[in-house]
Amino acid sequence: MIDFSNTETAFKMKTKIDLLQSRLLFSTLSSPMVVRVLKSFTLAALALRLPIKGIVKATVFRQFCGGESVEECTQQIDRLAAGNVGAILDYSVEGKAQEEDFNRTLATTIETLQYAKVNENVPFGVFKPTGLGRIDIYEKISQEKPLGGEEQLAWNQTLDRWKKIIEKAAELEVPVMVDAEESWIQPAVDDLVIQYMNQYNRKVPIVYNTAQLYRHDRFAQLEKALETAKQKGYIYAVKIVRGAYMEKERIRAKTMGYPSPIQPNKVATDHDYNEALKLILKNIQHMAVVIGTHNEDSVQLAATLLEDANLPLNHPRVHVAQLFGMSDHISFNASNAGLNTAKYLPFGPVRDVLPYLFRRAEENTSVEGQTGRELKLIQEELARRNA
Numbered sequence: 001m002i003d004f005s006n007t008e009t010a011f012k013m014k015t016k017i018d019l020l021q022s023r024l025l026f027s028t029l030s031s032p033m034v035v036r037v038l039k040s041f042t043l044a045a046l047a048l049r050l051p052i053k054g055i056v057k058a059t060v061f062r063q064f065c066g067g068e069s070v071e072e073c074t075q076q077i078d079r080l081a082a083g084n085v086g087a088i089l090d091y092s093v094e095g096k097a098q099e100e101d102f103n104r105t106l107a108t109t110i111e112t113l114q115y116a117k118v119n120e121n122v123p124f125g126v127f128k129p130t131g132l133g134r135i136d137i138y139e140k141i142s143q144e145k146p147l148g149g150e151e152q153l154a155w156n157q158t159l160d161r162w163k164k165i166i167e168k169a170a171e172l173e174v175p176v177m178v179d180a181e182e183s184w185i186q187p188a189v190d191d192l193v194i195q196y197m198n199q200y201n202r203k204v205p206i207v208y209n210t211a212q213l214y215r216h217d218r219f220a221q222l223e224k225a226l227e228t229a230k231q232k233g234y235i236y237a238v239k240i241v242r243g244a245y246m247e248k249e250r251i252r253a254k255t256m257g258y259p260s261p262i263q264p265n266k267v268a269t270d271h272d273y274n275e276a277l278k279l280i281l282k283n284i285q286h287m288a289v290v291i292g293t294h295n296e297d298s299v300q301l302a303a304t305l306l307e308d309a310n311l312p313l314n315h316p317r318v319h320v321a322q323l324f325g326m327s328d329h330i331s332f333n334a335s336n337a338g339l340n341t342a343k344y345l346p347f348g349p350v351r352d353v354l355p356y357l358f359r360r361a362e363e364n365t366s367v368e369g370q371t372g373r374e375l376k377l378i379q380e381e382l383a384r385r386n387a
Contacts, residue, residue, distance in 0.1 A: 002303055002337045004296045007381035009336050010329035013079045016385060022325075023378045025063050030371045035361050046351060053350050056357075064325040064360050065092070065353060066345040070108075070115050073347050076324070081121040084335045086342035088124045088177075088321065089115065092356040093348045097134060099157065105131040106161045108348075110168050117172040123319065123342055124208075124290070125169055125176040129189045132165075133158030138185035162192060166207060170200045175237070177290060180210035182245050183261045184252070194225070198234050205237035205288035205317060213273040214243030215261045222276055230286050237288035239321070240276050242269055242295075274301055281305045281318070288317035290342075294327045294370070299334050313338035323360070326370075329377050 045052045066073035077087040089112040109127045116122035137155050169176040178193050193209040200206040211218045229236035253260040263269045280289045291302050299320055306313050319340040322331045335341035
């Protein structure tokens with residue numbers, strides 16, 4: 001059994017000042033109203049060009065991000081490595097839709113792959129498909145609708161960016177994860193990922209898809225993907241998560257009059273997530289997995305399944321991952337128990353990662369018990385150090 005209550009191990013990388021700052025931040029994030037006010041104030045201050053970047057960088061940015069550049073992330077990568085936890089450099093700039101933005105994401109993603117090649121503490125690369133191309137075109141491709149001339153040109157440029165990233169990942173032998181998107185553009189992403197898996201995942205897992213198990217169709221999709229991989233002789237590599245777009249998905253389904261793709265409740269999501277974990281570990285000779293979760297039960301289940309199958313906890317095709325700034329009690333205790341563990345380490349210019357930061361803040365207030373759990377563990381560690 002993994003002892004997730006061991007706060008000494010969980011917060012080994014944090015100083016007392018770090019813990020006090022985290023306590024203050026999570027106390028603030030516990031109020032949805034305060035989060036909304038802070039979001040409005042920050043956006044207004046930036047629009048008025050008020051000098052608040054330093055405040056943002058010293059507070060919420062410091063908690064959830066590694067730095068503004070790959071180089072700035074080095075300190076946090078080293079701190080994580082001291083606890084035997086890897087870092088996944090995640091260029092978290094959102095809401096950009098110009099060709100120059102897509103090209104910047106391409107260049108930065110390749111930079112992270114090159115960095116991972118020479119730093120053993122960075123086990124994966126990652127990119128978000130809509131960071132490389134327009135959402136409306138992904139949607140048309142997903143619905144098999146014809147593209148206009150300008151759209152086709154833009155799509156060809158998107159495909160070229162995909163090709164450059166995955167070819168570089170294969171050349172460097174650095175696995176790369178493709179983040180999930182909303183259900184109405186995911187088919188185009190799935191098709192591209194499977195195409196590249198068929199090409200590059202013959203001997204080792206290089207390209208990873210992402211399955212959001214809060215969708216009621218994803219477990220069946222995983223079963224089908226496994227069978228296809230077996231037939232064609234490649235490794236189906238996948239990051240499994242619960243999901244990130246629930247409210248948006250439900251609103252769109254209701255507005256447009258189609259059945260919601262979202263599970264009826266959290267129990268159903270948890271069931272499918274753990275069933276997916278069982279399916280993958282039972283078929284690990286044909287699959288590889290990054291277990292992306294902040295759920296203690298799922299991490300414990302992974303360890304138990306590996307042990308029951310007489311597989312090493314640090315099996316090279318099995319990793320667990322959490323977001324930087326959250327759930328240190330899971331990451332560091334899982335690593336201490338022997339599991340391959342990594343943190344998603346977001347980075348990018350402060351102004352450009354604000355949408356990501358606001359999403360993190362809002363999720364902390366909406367996920368039942370998340371903020372309270374973080375606060376309780378921080379308080380326990382502070383009490384232990386003061387004893």
